[in-house]
Amino acid sequence: MTYDVVDTQLSPEGRLDVLSKAEVHRLLDTRNDGLYDLFRNCALAVLNSGSSTDDGKELLERYKSFSVDIIERERGIKLDIKGAPATAFVDGKMIRGIHEHLFSVMRDVLFIHDEIMLNAAFDIESSAGITDAVFHILRNANVLQPHIDPKLVVCWGGHSISREEYDYTKKVGYELGLRDMDICTGCGPGAMKGPMKGATIGHAKQRIPNGRYLGISEPGIIAAEAPNPIVNDLVIMPDIEKRLEAFVRTGHGIVVFPGGAGTAEEILYLLGILLHPDNAKLPFPLIFTGPASAADYFRQIDNFIGITLGPDAQKLYKIIVDDPAQVAREMLEGIARVRAFRKSNGDAYYYNWTLKIDHAFQHPFEPTHENMRNLSLHRNQERHLLAANLRRAFSGVVAGNVKESGIRAIEKYGHFEISGDLEIMEPMDALLSSFVLQGRMKLPGMTYTPCYRIIK
Template identity: 60%
Template sequence: MTSNTATRALPVQDAQIHPRGALDVLSRAEVARLRDASAGGMHDLLRRCALAVLTSGSASDDPRAARDLYPDFDIQVLQQDRGVRIDLVNAPAMAFVDGEIIRGIAELLFAVVRDLAYTAIELGPDYAADLESSGGITNAVFGLLRNARILRPADPNLVVCWGGHSISRDEYLYTKQVGYELGLRALDICTGCGPGAMKGPMKGATIAHAKQRRRTTRYIGITEPGIIAAESPNPIVNHLVIMPDIEKRLEAFVRVGHGIIVFPGGVGTAEEILYLLGILLREENKGLPFPLILTGPTIAAPYFEQIDQFIRLTLGEEATRRYEIVVGDPVAVAKKMSAGIRQVREYRIQQKDSFFFNWAVDIPNEYQQPFVPTHEAMAALDLHHGRPAHALAADLRRAFSGIVAGNVKEDGMRRIEEFGPFEIHGDPDMMQALDALLRAFVEQRRMKIAGEYKPCYRVLT
């Protein structure tokens, strides 16, 4: 199955892998797209995502780090008469044990091939018109999740956990404690699949699930191509889904999750909070039960106070009624979430909505269309008072999304290197609050795992 290649600064491995049930056969068209190395092809994207999976557990959040460490890595997907074969060349040896690829990493690798192949065809140019309508985009999200076998007709029990990849040790241990309490109550975990607050809840839940003798458990990681290289999947993820862009990733969280817990984080976490609040503040979603808890250890209390103040200033008091802040009490968090999910279950029964996909939540087109954070687009964001809360939340979310891109996504980093920091404009009090929040993230080292952080933005007050 494998053969070793030697004499490198970092050990590498060649391998031929045959999927074992985690990847259905691919069409010739899908394989051709994955092998296409032209500008419009998928091969470079496949290579970057595969390398992120093969370096699972990496402590770096620089999307270029793995590429620089393994410049000769390549992956080829080959169609054979009896199925698919994946060839790895100069792959990171850390993904292997005694010459055999670690089974969990192999499964994540198959998921990469599966999702990129599906996206290349089912969401390709021939279907562009379908992705212009809100319903068409939701159907695309459903199709991706169904193809990944994430949708399971069972009682609601999936808790989405958001939070930063760069958090303190105390905060990380707290996420594990919350995950443990959730696991004891037979709740499964879905996160952004990376390290930090995305790994801790899964790690805690694995122990609790083992104690409760739960053998069918789900640790779902939902990511997208622009972020996976900076947040490689953690080793506990047993269901990986790669959505085409951040907007479909966020919609997937809301559609499959039955409640959301937010741990301390940086700009990406703030983006997620604003996205969800903007949706829940819409009149169409006013009566929709959706438990949302912000939580962390006692030392994180000032962090949530600042988040809460920013939300009150920008979105108003109504927004604060859609979430609850619980500090330093993992048991209370798990009990509240479990009770909230029971309410979701009763509501779904009454509305005859599915348990596995939240069709009832109304997500408008403005929240679904991909935002490309160019300097012009960032400067044009309408961050002023007087707008409907859900509309302002959409633009605030885009502002944070642009900063995430400038921090850890290759395209965003390239724009910053070429044109300098993004400029963000708006009402003075809002910009002052935004600037203070971002400065706090920098001071608390929530922007970067290692090294000094150089801001990719400039807030103009």
């Protein structure tokens, strides 16, 4: 099958209208440690916004001829793009939002490589160093806004959801927008797009001209969750762990919609952090919500959390079914408590420095077959550490489902094998199986082949 493509040249917008010779060389360096493949793959994902694929490997194979070059001129630079998806253009001209996202990718790829990874001032092996690096990446992207009251709601949920569930996410976003709250998501389709779309209407009705729709992604997942066109602030973090930390450091509360393995990973990440003794008194509103048809889904999630992490973990969230206005009211009240807590403790409204994140949640997990096989999934450990390992297991499933590297590893070596205590493996197997039956692992209409095998 062939796909329509377009060749074009683009002038940048913002701070990257000029690049040094060294920066150009790094962006176009095709060696293993060069930035070209990373830059090209992220750029292609951005240009593929709205596509019906969530397979990183398939995207790269679909547009094999895609390339991006940099033309240096007397008045600045231009990107020379060949073989770009035609869906990124209207009447031959690139959609403005996609144009902006493309240069956000360039900004973050360069900054992370030059100012974070190669900068001895950042000890990215230490917990404090990672938190500081996340802060600097967000600040460089102009995401941290110091003179605004807390009102950023992070929305998590699946990219593969039903039309009914998608419409519900829009209703929740609308109610949040009416109450002058901004939206942050993983920036892709489904439950990541719906709340933003709803909030735009709420903001418009309230004549709020500067609504924020923040999207946070990372190179491994961006092809499967290409930034939707509503995102007006896009940030590319180096890996999934720093992406998750960016969510919880910048957000003032979190709403979780139905989803699959990626949503379970996000839930386990946050619950594991909140279960740490140092965070016992820290307010962090967390709401699970969906339409009436999603009631069984949240019962399954709640049951899994109760069996694996216990009743204390279940006390950290509220489940609200089929009531978007109540979700918004609860979130508004929760964020008021966050504001009061941060004010009394001298913590910033724009970045949650007080939140303790154990290094187990920060160290990048590479989902190789060996690492997946050796995960510590047993009860003989602290609950927040069990949550960290469960999070890694679901992260591996996500990698095998949609990330190019994970898909290629499954093709080469077969299924990931996940093993542990029987009382953990059985509910985990049941939960993942329910995601498959409900069509939550792939976009609608696409066939799902499991990438994992539970060893009981």
